[in-house]
Amino acid sequence: MGTASGTPQRMDDYTAQTNRACGDLASYVRTTLARLISTYRAGAVSFGFDIPGLTSGPSPIDIQVDQLLRRIWSTDYHVRTVGTLLVEAGGPSGPSRLRLPGQLTLPDPTTKPVTTTDAAVDAAEMREGAALAAQMPGKLDTGRAARLHWQTLAQRSGDPLFVTGYFNALSQAQLDAIPWNSASSTAVAAAFASGRLAPSTQRAIAYAIVDRYNNPGEIPAPLFQALSANPQAAANFTRYLLRDRQMLGYVVRANGWGDLYPQFREPHREAPFLRGLLRVFTAAARTLTPAEVKALADAVSGSLPSLDSVDARTIAPQLQQFLAVAIARLVPRPVPKDGEDYGNTLRQWAARYGATLYRALQPYQNWLNKVYADDQASRALLENIVLTVVGTIVTAPIGGEGGLAFAAQAAGDVGWGLASSEAQPWLDSQLHPDSKPPELKNYLHKSAIVAIVAVAYARGVTRDGTPLTLQQLQSNWALKNILARAERGDAPPSGDEAEREEAELERLKLKDGGDLGAAINALRGNYERN
């Protein structure tokens, strides 16, 4: 933080001129150019012409220009804002009384130069936010005053300190009453991202979320969405919760009332709340330190509310996503170093990955046991989570031997625990034949396939409800071929042979919604890349 200076009137002039030129061009692009492009495009496409940026490509030129102009407009607009802040922060006219949009007249840009400090400019911006908070209308969801209020907040949500000052100035009662619309939600996210929200404000916002969830049962969907879309905001919000474990418990239990007073519990309400919250945590896990991620994963698993099996199933995809991100952060992939046996490093690392995933899943297993009276159903859901996490790893585009090792070992370590004792000896014999050990690459490739088959088998994958027997697996020639090829390190087949193999796997009903087939296909792809 140092000196800040400028000539507010000239800054005002900069914004006035550039915003006008930018706005004029933007309206030309949005109307005339967009119309001409769409008229021309229809004829050109039917005539067989393909012009990237016009008839094809990620986005047409008018859209690209429009998006850039929006960014330029707000960058240039901010210059005027800073000019007024310089005046506010100690310009020649002294601090002026702030009035706000609708009746907004910002302090007159002065012709005189101003010298102050960055810190004073920041403080002035927070005071502006506080001034808007002081003018919060009584009626917040309808009416002209409310509309104007949210409009002003939305306009300033690109100014993190403005929105921080705004929320810091609100009382608990006011926060409890704020509707989570897109303006208020984006502003909360920007305020969290600034890292300058007062601890009491952070707590008050979390309290408001829980309070309104309890009664009248509001799911703050726009707020969760805004936080997930802003990684720094998600991280800071989550960090606050990690410091305030009691609140974290309230939030993750999605109220706690359901458990304390079952008679008040409305079914199927926690699940959408939890899904939104888990998305925020997933976004946060990408930024938090490994220690914080671990604390978060533990806290989440320890606080999940009891749900019925229908609801538990609906939060499973978000849980899977959260765990996949969290574990990847806990056990990051090693970077090759000169002169080391990288294959060995990777094997050790992959084993750690598998072990970490397995440990992380234990508390969820306990939760599932509570949720499900039926053991089978609980096991199926856990296995589903594992298969998805492993499947994500296996099907992710991976390059080099390291990638394959990653897929194979992680799948192997986790899938192992799931295979029934009946199938284990056979799978084991497939993986570790008596003959001399295969090359590392072949071994890893094969171990991935075996692990996937193990998981599929443990789930008793069938599409029509009939159990999948060990005998079916053992006598399936397609599976035998796939394993033998992996053993020899042969390239996967193509054309008719590949189709016949797929048909055979299909017949075995191993293709459960494409999981196994997709995984094996991805492994083929990875094999080719290696």
Add this chain to the structure above:
Amino acid sequence: MPPGQEYDFAAADELVGALRYLHQKITDLRGLRKKLRDTDLDCVDRPGVSMPWRGQRRNRFDADFDRQQAQLDHLAAEANRVLKAVNAATDDAHQSVRAHARQHIG
């Protein structure tokens, strides 16, 4: 020319004109911002009278500004590229129409 499909020559002409205008306007905006940054923000025109904008926020602004100017450059070039592609498509369509006409006369 594929049967039943007509190339809209008038629309192509209008679009080419619009893209030329777009290219000009993007270049103008880029130039205006550069000029105003020198005068209004750096106050090179009135040294000692107006004080240049300085401070942490100015540094952040400059980073955004430079990136956006480069993006304006890029999109001006894009406008040119698309313009040339439309012209080439129009030429193709002309030839195809002439070939079609000769076939019928022949």
